[in-house]
Amino acid sequence: MAARPAPYLNELNPEQRLAVETMDGPVLMLAGAGTGKTKALTARIAHLLHTRRARQDEILAVTFTNKAAREMKERVGRLLGGTADGVRWLGTFHSICVKLLRRHAELVGLKSTFTILDTDDQIRLLKQLIRAEGIDEKRWPPRLLANIIDGWKNRALTPDKVPAADAGAYNDKGPKLYAAYQLRLRELNAVDFGDLLLHMVVIFQTHPDVLEQYQRWFKYILVDEYQDTNVAQYLWLRLLAASHKNICCVGDDDQSIYGWRGAEVGNILRFEKDFPGAHVVRLEQNYRSTPHILKAASGVIKGNSGRLGKELWTEVPDGEKVRLIGHWDGEEEARWIGEEVESIQSGTRGMRGYSLDEMAILVRASHQMRAFEDRFLTIGLPYRVIGGPRFYERLEIRDAMAYFRLVISPEDDLAFERIVNTPKRGLGDKAQQTIQVTARAAGVSLVEGARLAVDQGLIKGKGGSELRKLVEGLARWNAKLRGPVRPVGLGDEDVLDDGAEGPQYEYGPPEINHMELAEIILDESGYTAMWQSDKTIEAPGRLENLKELVVALEKFENLQGFLEHVSLIMDNSTEDVGEKISIMTLHAAKGLEFSAVFLPGWEEGFLPSQRSMDESGVKGLEEERRLAYVGITRAEELCTITFVANRLYFGRWQSQMPSRFIDELPEEHVDVLTPPGLYGGGYGAAGMGGASSGLEQRVMDANVYNSPGWKRLQERASTRPVAQPKESRNTTIDLNALSSYVMGERVFHQKFGYGAVVGIEGDKLEIDFEKSGPKKVVARFICAADD
Ligand code: ATP
Ligand code: MG
Numbered sequence: 160m161a162a163r164p165a166p167y168l169n170e171l172n173p174e175q176r177l178a179v180e181t182m183d184g185p186v187l188m189l190a191g192a193g194t195g196k197t198k199a200l201t202a203r204i205a206h207l208l209h210t211r212r213a214r215q216d217e218i219l220a221v222t223f224t225n226k227a228a229r230e231m232k233e234r235v236g237r238l239l240g241g242t243a244d245g246v247r248w249l250g251t252f253h254s255i256c257v258k259l260l261r262r263h264a265e266l267v268g269l270k271s272t273f274t275i276l277d278t279d280d281q282i283r284l285l286k287q288l289i290r291a292e293g294i295d296e297k298r299w300p301p302r303l304l305a306n307i308i309d310g311w312k313n314r315a316l317t318p319d320k321v322p323a324a325d326a327g328a329y330n331d332k333g334p335k336l337y338a339a340y341q342l343r344l345r346e347l348n349a350v351d352f353g354d355l356l357l358h359m360v361v362i363f364q365t366h367p368d369v370l371e372q373y374q375r376w377f378k379y380i381l382v383d384e385y386q387d388t389n390v391a392q393y394l395w396l397r398l399l400a401a402s403h404k405n406i407c408c409v410g411d412d413d414q415s416i417y418g419w420r421g422a423e424v425g426n427i428l429r430f431e432k433d434f435p436g437a438h439v440v441r442l443e444q445n446y447r448s449t450p451h452i453l454k455a456a457s458g459v460i461k462g463n464s465g466r467l468g469k470e471l472w473t474e475v476p477d478g479e480k481v482r483l484i485g486h487w488d489g490e491e492e493a494r495w496i497g498e499e500v501e502s503i504q505s506g507t508r509g510m511r512g513y514s515l516d517e518m519a520i521l522v523r524a525s526h527q528m529r530a531f532e533d534r535f536l537t538i539g540l541p542y543r544v545i546g547g548p549r550f551y552e553r554l555e556i557r558d559a560m561a562y563f564r565l566v567i568s569p570e571d572d573l574a575f576e577r578i579v580n581t582p583k584r585g586l587g588d589k590a591q592q593t594i595q596v597t598a599r600a601a602g603v604s605l606v607e608g609a610r611l612a613v614d615q616g617l618i619k620g621k622g623g624s625e626l627r628k629l630v631e632g633l634a635r636w637n638a639k640l641r642g643p644v645r646p647v648g649l650g651d652e653d654v655l656d657d658g659a660e661g662p663q664y665e666y667g668p669p670e671i672n673h674m675e676l677a678e679i680i681l682d683e684s685g686y687t688a689m690w691q692s693d694k695t696i697e698a699p700g701r702l703e704n705l706k707e708l709v710v711a712l713e714k715f716e717n718l719q720g721f722l723e724h725v726s727l728i729m730d731n732s733t734e735d736v737g738e739k740i741s742i743m744t745l746h747a748a749k750g751l752e753f754s755a756v757f758l759p760g761w762e763e764g765f766l767p768s769q770r771s772m773d774e775s776g777v778k779g780l781e782e783e784r785r786l787a788y789v790g791i792t793r794a795e796e797l798c799t800i801t802f803v804a805n806r807l808y809f810g811r812w813q814s815q816m817p818s819r820f821i822d823e824l825p826e827e828h829v830d831v832l833t834p835p836g837l838y839g840g841g842y843g844a845a846g847m848g849g850a851s852s853g854l855e856q857r858v859m860d861a862n863v864y865n866s867p868g869w870k871r872l873q874e875r876a877s878t879r880p881v882a883q884p885k886e887s888r889n890t891t892i893d894l895n896a897l898s899s900y901v902m903g904e905r906v907f908h909q910k911f912g913y914g915a916v917v918g919i920e921g922d923k924l925e926i927d928f929e930k931s932g933p934k935k936v937v938a939r940f941i942c943a944a945d946d
Pocket of ligand 1: 170171172175190191192193194195196197198199411414445446447749750751752
């Protein structure tokens with residue numbers, strides 16, 4: 160009997176149909192972004208079910224995220240006019256392997272009730288083993304070992320298989336500790352994340368009967384985002400597909416962005432060798448983006464070597480060019496994007512109005528989200544952060560804020576509990592209990608209790624001396640919130656109090672600003688150092704977030720104002736209803752699409768990221784270029800790329816150069832916008848020294864900062880030689896060096912507006928602001944005003 164007609168096939172082009180209807184034997188769909196790979200893969204599942212080639216639970220389908228799996232399941236259900244809840248083996252590698260491993264745990268010496276360790280447990284366990292070996296943890300941190308072991312697991316290497324070339328890892332002890340770690344995990348009936356795949360590969364390799372059972376069971380295997388599979392995942396798939404070879408993999412070599420986590424783009428390039436006779440389907444029609452967006456993306460990715468090379472085309476009309484705009488600094492960039500989002504939402508330049516759900520902001524690193532979150536909260540623009548906590552919910556940010564809270568308010572016991580042993584001060588449960596008991600007995604705060612406990616010698620050894628340092632530190636930092644004590648009205652005859660009670664005293668203005676204080680707190684408490692010595696993949700990101708936190712302080716007059724702001728915004732931002740713009744990293748955006756996409760921070764050092772170039776050279780740069788490509792190709796109709804001239808980085812202004820990828824955008828597909836308003840554009844000091852050409856030069860020309868005040872600042876800068884490091888295109892310019900203001904000079908401050916210089920002390924100026932009266936400000940935040 161002929162199968163009933165399948166309506167979903169009509170939605171596909173002939174190549175996609177071929178990929179869907181070629182059900183037997185290996186199929187590779189190797190095609191560029193937005194060509195309908197995922198759509199075809201979904202249709203293929205529907206087709207296998209519809210034609211009764213397989214029952215729902217006989218299909219193994221691997222996606223990159225759980226979210227993608229859910230969506231695929233829903234789509235299959237819709238295509239078949241029912242539900243696809245029975246497609247049980249549709250999920251991520253990890254979610255599928257954990258189910259399989261529960262069934263066969265005993266084959267690797269585990270019970271089916273094994274627990275999956277989180278990173279903290281993993282580190283704790285490794286630490287015990289490292290100590291037992293008598294290794295100096297400071298020089299050889301446990302997190303480094305965790306990363307090394309993870310790398311081996313990604314490559315499907317059990318301890319006995321670690322190659323001789325890796326024997327030197329972790330001070331020659333790596334392989335030995337790896338073996339000990341695996342043994343200990345087994346004793347604890349536990350696995351770590353990497354084990355899920357590794358154990359399954361081992362089981363398949365050593366128990367042919369089990370492998371055979373699943374080879375027969377999973378009649379069809381489908382894999383999305385195949386370019387990002389690592390060796391262990393690859394081996395696992397190959398073993399499962401070895402007998403029937405009904406495997407369909409889809410991917411795009413240009414979108415391989417997980418090299419840093421062990422993904423091997425070679426897997427996809429090798430497919431035809433692994434599976435001789437494979438049908439290779441190439442899709443070239445793009446259904447997602449307008450021609451301008453597509454061609455801009457192709458222009459960028461062309462810069463990579465060793466590509467398979469694909470030309471994409473589309474039938475949709477040209478639409479808007481990719482828009483490029485430079486801003487003065489990050490705050491201005493966030494402000495502009497916020498306004499732009501609102502105008503796109505309400506319909507602009509004759510375009511339809513877009514829902515916030517159709518828009519996304521894609522950043523390279525999560526710390527870049529903060530500026531947008533703050534701005535959107537300020538203007539009440541609903542947003543969601545995909546794939547991670549929101550900025551102020553991050554661990555390191557909450558730790559840092561606990562320190563700030565405690566400095567401002569020593570009675571904040573919750574904050575004290577949070578940080579008393581972070582970083583580790585050797586204060587275990589017992590010591591902390593002693594503090595609690597002492598505080599309660601004396602009816603004082605925990606900080607006071609800690610001081611008493613130390614004074615009375617109740618906490619001994621390293622813990623005691625570290626606690627004393629903390630308590631003293633808190634008092635010292637607290638004192639810096641204020642200036643020195645001085646009599647009221649000193650030097651001002653009119654208000655001098657000549658009453659009988661004698662002179663009144665008050666605190667003068669603080670001697671350092673709150674950003675400097677924040678840095679001092681984080682440094683002197685050892686908190687920054689804790690992350691600096693941390694060797695995990697996340698640590699550099701956490702340090703960047705801490706730097707970004709200090710940047711966020713700039714907008715506030717003091718720490719207190721900042722903490723109030725954060726508690727207010729955290730309060731009204733929990734519910735997840737209504738339309739929202741999405742903010743996420745480029746990595747998290749893989750496979751997704753949005754009508755309007757904003758790509759901020761296209762600057763050297765950000766995208767491409769300095770770290771990935773430093774660590775992986777040309778390979779790293781090429782992966783960054785693929786990230787840029789992934790970013791542009793997420794956009795359907797509007798794609799906006801932005802960059803800034805200056806970023807405040809850990810309290811220092813850093814001049815930014817536009818990303819080299821901006822230079823690679825083909826000019827004819829790009830609209831260079833001139834930013835409106837006073838702060839608009841401005842290539843400032845960074846642009847002056849750097850050689851530039853083509854588009855980049857046009858961007859600079861378009862953005863020449865118009866304020867005469869800025870021009871004067873530039874003139875001053877040009878009379879001082881500014882060091883330009885040869886290797887790096889990023890230059891840090893100390894704008895303090897430019898603070899040669901004179902008394903009475905009219906100046907402009909970004910926040911307080913115009914005023915006259917009434918006092919000069921080093922890099923601090925006292926300015927009598929026209930609107931808000933006299934204030935002390937740091938010279939680098941002002942520029943000469945246009946008279
Ligand atoms: P990526 O590489 O970014 O993962 P992809 O190749 O998986 O992209 P899809 O997400 O499957 O592409 O499809 C991109 C868009 O094009 C989707 O909105 C999809 O519905 C649409 N599309 C795909 N194929 C067709 C087609 N034959 N006709 C109309 N629209 C299509
Ligand atoms: Mg896809």
